[in-house]
Amino acid sequence: MQQDERGEPVTIVDIARQAGVSIKTVSRVINREEGVGASTRARVQALVDKLGYRPNVSARSLSSRRSYLIGVIFMRVGAYHYVGEVQVGAMRACRRAGYHLVVEQAQPPEAVGGVQGFADVLRDARFDGVVLTPPTCDDREVLAAIEAAGLPYVRIAPHREFERSPYVFMDDRQAALEQTLRLWDMGHRRIAFIDGPDDHGSAARRREGYVAALRERGVEPRPDWIAKGQFLSLSGFDAAETLLRLPEPPTAIFAANDEMAVGVLAAAVKHGLSVPRDLSVVGFDDTPAAEAAWPRLTTIHQPTAEMAEAAVEMLIQGFGDERHRARVAVRQLDYRHMSRDSAAPPRDVSDRQG
Amino acid sequence: MQQDERGEPVTIVDIARQAGVSIKTVSRVINREEGVGASTRARVQALVDKLGYRPNVSARSLSSRRSYLIGVIFMRVGAYHYVGEVQVGAMRACRRAGYHLVVEQAQPPEAVGGVQGFADVLRDARFDGVVLTPPTCDDREVLAAIEAAGLPYVRIAPHREFERSPYVFMDDRQAALEQTLRLWDMGHRRIAFIDGPDDHGSAARRREGYVAALRERGVEPRPDWIAKGQFLSLSGFDAAETLLRLPEPPTAIFAANDEMAVGVLAAAVKHGLSVPRDLSVVGFDDTPAAEAAWPRLTTIHQPTAEMAEAAVEMLIQGFGDERHRARVAVRQLDYRHMSRDSAAPPRDVSDRQG
DNA sequence: TTTCATCGAGACAGCGGTGTCAATAAAATC
DNA sequence: GATTTTATTGACACCGCTGTCTCGATGAAA
Numbered sequence: 001m002q003q004d005e006r007g008e009p010v011t012i013v014d015i016a017r018q019a020g021v022s023i024k025t026v027s028r029v030i031n032r033e034e035g036v037g038a039s040t041r042a043r044v045q046a047l048v049d050k051l052g053y054r055p056n057v058s059a060r061s062l063s064s065r066r067s068y069l070i071g072v073i074f075m076r077v078g079a080y081h082y083v084g085e086v087q088v089g090a091m092r093a094c095r096r097a098g099y100h101l102v103v104e105q106a107q108p109p110e111a112v113g114g115v116q117g118f119a120d121v122l123r124d125a126r127f128d129g130v131v132l133t134p135p136t137c138d139d140r141e142v143l144a145a146i147e148a149a150g151l152p153y154v155r156i157a158p159h160r161e162f163e164r165s166p167y168v169f170m171d172d173r174q175a176a177l178e179q180t181l182r183l184w185d186m187g188h189r190r191i192a193f194i195d196g197p198d199d200h201g202s203a204a205r206r207r208e209g210y211v212a213a214l215r216e217r218g219v220e221p222r223p224d225w226i227a228k229g230q231f232l233s234l235s236g237f238d239a240a241e242t243l244l245r246l247p248e249p250p251t252a253i254f255a256a257n258d259e260m261a262v263g264v265l266a267a268a269v270k271h272g273l274s275v276p277r278d279l280s281v282v283g284f285d286d287t288p289a290a291e292a293a294w295p296r297l298t299t300i301h302q303p304t305a306e307m308a309e310a311a312v313e314m315l316i317q318g319f320g321d322e323r324h325r326a327r328v329a330v331r332q333l334d335y336r337h338m339s340r341d342s343a344a345p346p347r348d349v350s351d352r353q354g
Numbered sequence: 355m356q357q358d359e360r361g362e363p364v365t366i367v368d369i370a371r372q373a374g375v376s377i378k379t380v381s382r383v384i385n386r387e388e389g390v391g392a393s394t395r396a397r398v399q400a401l402v403d404k405l406g407y408r409p410n411v412s413a414r415s416l417s418s419r420r421s422y423l424i425g426v427i428f429m430r431v432g433a434y435h436y437v438g439e440v441q442v443g444a445m446r447a448c449r450r451a452g453y454h455l456v457v458e459q460a461q462p463p464e465a466v467g468g469v470q471g472f473a474d475v476l477r478d479a480r481f482d483g484v485v486l487t488p489p490t491c492d493d494r495e496v497l498a499a500i501e502a503a504g505l506p507y508v509r510i511a512p513h514r515e516f517e518r519s520p521y522v523f524m525d526d527r528q529a530a531l532e533q534t535l536r537l538w539d540m541g542h543r544r545i546a547f548i549d550g551p552d553d554h555g556s557a558a559r560r561r562e563g564y565v566a567a568l569r570e571r572g573v574e575p576r577p578d579w580i581a582k583g584q585f586l587s588l589s590g591f592d593a594a595e596t597l598l599r600l601p602e603p604p605t606a607i608f609a610a611n612d613e614m615a616v617g618v619l620a621a622a623v624k625h626g627l628s629v630p631r632d633l634s635v636v637g638f639d640d641t642p643a644a645e646a647a648w649p650r651l652t653t654i655h656q657p658t659a660e661m662a663e664a665a666v667e668m669l670i671q672g673f674g675d676e677r678h679r680a681r682v683a684v685r686q687l688d689y690r691h692m693s694r695d696s697a698a699p700p701r702d703v704s705d706r707q708g
Numbered sequence: 709t710t711t712c713a714t715c716g717a718g719a720c721a722g723c724g725g726t727g728t729c730a731a732t733a734a735a736a737t738c
Numbered sequence: 739g740a741t742t743t744t745a746t747t748g749a750c751a752c753c754g755c756t757g758t759c760t761c762g763a764t765g766a767a768a
Contacts, residue, residue: 011754022718027756037716054477058415059754062723067412069456080438080642091459095471100479102423102454105445117449123408125454233646259646266648269623288434289643292587292613294620365724376748381726391746413724416753 010053018051019044030055061126070094070312071102071122071130071151073142079231081287082304086133086156089305093312101312102127106142118142122149129153129315131308135199137167154311154319159201166319166329168307172202172284175300175335176209176254177216179282182337183252184217187345188280192225192250194239194260200231206256206284225250229260236263244271244279251279251346258283258290261297265342276344286338295341303333364407372405373398384409415480424448424666425456425476425484425505427496433585435641436658440487440510443659447666455666456481460496472496476503483507483669485662489553491521508665508673513555520673520683522661526556526638529654529689530563530608531570533636536691537606538571541699542634546579546604548593548614554585560610560638579604583614590617598625598633605633605700612637612644615651619696630698640692649695657687 012030016023021040028036029044030053036044047053061067072090074083087101094101102125106118122130122145129152136142137155143164146153155167183191193210196203207226214221224246227239236255243250244267255261261283265275273279275295283290286301310331319329366384370377375394382390383398384407390398401407415421426444428437441455448455456479460472476484476499483506490496491509497518500507509521537545547564550557561580568575578600581593590609597604598621609615615637619629627633629649637644637653644651664685673683 013754023755024719024757025717028717031756035716040716054474056416056754057478057480058412058421059723060756061412062410062416062725062754063756065723065756069454080434084434084437087457088459091457095459095475098478100423100456100458100475102456103441103445104454105442105449120408121449121454124411124452126411233642237648263646263648270648288587292617294591294617294624367724377725378727378749379747382747385726389746394746410724413753414726416724416755417726419726419753 085304089308172205180213236260240267439658443662526559534567590614594621
């Protein structure tokens with residue numbers, strides 16, 4: 001299909017010759033440019049379809065200076081689920097527009113080049129744009145390298161310098177606020193929070209939501225009910241241990257991500273607590289771990305793939321480009337509360353009710 | 355650095371002019387071809403370094419017909435950790451050789467084109483080669499599409515048709531055999547196995563290892579001690595439930611992957627069994643979940659990143675290409691037993707010992 | 709009827725490299 | 739010293755497409 005009788009791939013010249021037009025006209029047709037008569041266009045298009053012609057990307061990028069490549073940059077690939085979702089979404093948008101998705105790691109530990117090596121990679125690859133995810137999207141060196149390379153970029157859920165580039169986000173604070181309120185309204189009064197690492201802006205915003213919710217109910221959040229975590233299961237376990245050993249232990253624990261919530265579940269097991277009867281646990285993100293945990297985790301669904309998809313769309317539509325930066329483009333997506341099995345009214349309340 | 359005084363990127367012409375040589379000579383130097391005098395080479399190289407010249411990938415691929423792009427193909431991105439590790443390894447090899455890694459999804463559900471659409475994508479992208487992981491690497495349609503596009507490819511842990519392409523693998527069967535033997539030698543005599551899905555060859559090979567180990571100890575494996583699983587946590591949970599309800603329940607459960615092993619852990623909790631005191635649980639793969647589980651999972655480390663790295667290396671070195679296919683290239687990597695906290699001698703034995 | 713836009717389409721020069729082959733100089737051989 | 743090799747280097751034609759500019763034809767306006 002994609003080859004002529006001599007086994008050579010079909011080129012624009014073949015189409016032009018067979019259609020009896022110039023290559024420029026073929027170029028106009030395949031790029032949906034105007035200035036071609038309807039009948040000519042139809043004839044060329046038919047030939048394109050028949051011969052299965054696909055323009056050569058290298059040739060096209062050489063002359064048009066576009067690579068049809070979008071990059072996703074990661075620092076450490078630790079949060080596999082997140083990274084995977086980002087890629088799925090980004091790929092979706094790429095494919096729709098005939099782009100391809102290249103994954104790149106900023107400063108892999110073994111790279112001698114460090115940031116310089118990364119800058120080289122950026123220039124080599126000739127991306128039409130890159131999408132950045134937390135925490136990379138707030139890394140000064142990475143941003144500097146990307147800007148030095150003159151690459152348009154869109155960030156996902158950035159944490160600061162919001163005017164620096166277009167970005168996509170969801171309202172973590174509001175989501176956390178509502179989640180906390182839900183626990184409160186179930187009857188919980190001793191609600192603890194497990195925080196995330198400092199370089200993740202979303203963790204901070206989720207904590208703000210937690211704090212705001214308590215204040216909204218007229219309670220000042222107690223510092224010893226906010227435990228530090230690292231977004232890792234084990235850190236959730238440790239944090240929960242600390243919380244559960246408190247003289248007045250919480251009846252509900254809100255972990256800033258699902259992974260830590262799973263750790264809390266494990267700690268509950270160790271302490272002989274039944275979830276949600278003795279302890280309510282809620283997470284954030286709605287990763288597969290949430291669905292797979294036992295009991296299934298009540299959490300908040302973060303539209304990760306959709307955010308990445310939106311980011312790539314913005315890139316392809318030309319936001320992310322400097323000429324648009326006067327007023328930075330922003331897109332907000334919605335979260336969803338996932339009520340599953342790990343949260344319920346506290347025992348004393350349910351006893352009273354039962 | 356990478357731009358001249360007019361803001362234009364440095365090209366091979368700039369280097370040639372300033373070095374007082376022809377562009378071909380510069381080309382030879384940057385490609386490390388022979389046939390350039392030492393002094394000329396040094397002079398050109400110095401200029402390349404000074405001006406920060408990087409060859410234009412598009413131009414280069416247009417004339418050399420190489421894209422410097424390696425593709426990784428996934429069908430469904432479900433096993434995020436696996437996919438992530440593959441990418442990390444593949445990226446490492448790519449970067450060393452100046453290649454870039456493109457991720458592509460075969461037949462995303464929403465694509466109308468289906469396989470045809472995927473074939474188009476393959477031809478568009480002009481990969482120099484692709485690496486395939488399970489279960490995609492055994493998918494007939496995907497393989498056909500890739501071969502139709504004339505792309506070299508290397509498979510990771512393929513399941514059948516071993517002569518069809520070069521591949522990288524580890525000895526799942528032997529690893530599982532040893533793991534089972536370890537349980538046996540701890541004193542376990544009632545060892546159950548949770549199988550994986552049928553389209554995953556590694557699952558079958560792990561089961562074979564389990565069976566072979568028992569036979570090696572003179573025992574015929576009992577069919578009701580081999581439960582079906584789907585490589586998902588929940589399926590491990592369900593399988594464990596079945597196993598634990600058996601009139602003669604196992605004292606050790608060997609799950610064909612970590613995720614299911616975590617499900618087993620959850621089931622143990624539900625049944626009031628303490629791991630490893632009442633039940634030993636071992637997994638396979640050594641994913642982060644294994645380290646994060648409570649208790650930490652005894653498992654087998656699969657060198658996923660290294661396998662991907664090796665696959666890309668083979669691709670870049672020109673294996674995977676048809677002209678090498680007379681005798682297919684193969685590389686085997688080693689596994690590692692990770693003894694952690696979820697396996698111990700069975701209670702009756704330890705009682706006797708204690 | 710003449711003058712201009714306007715539209716459709718083609719000619720042609722790049723884009724920045726690589727591959728082929730010829731040319732020249734230096735070294736080796738007889 | 740003449741001739742053959744061998745090591746360096748360059749000239750130049752592509753690779754397949756896009757961008758710019760030109761040109762002829764057609765229909766409307768003058």
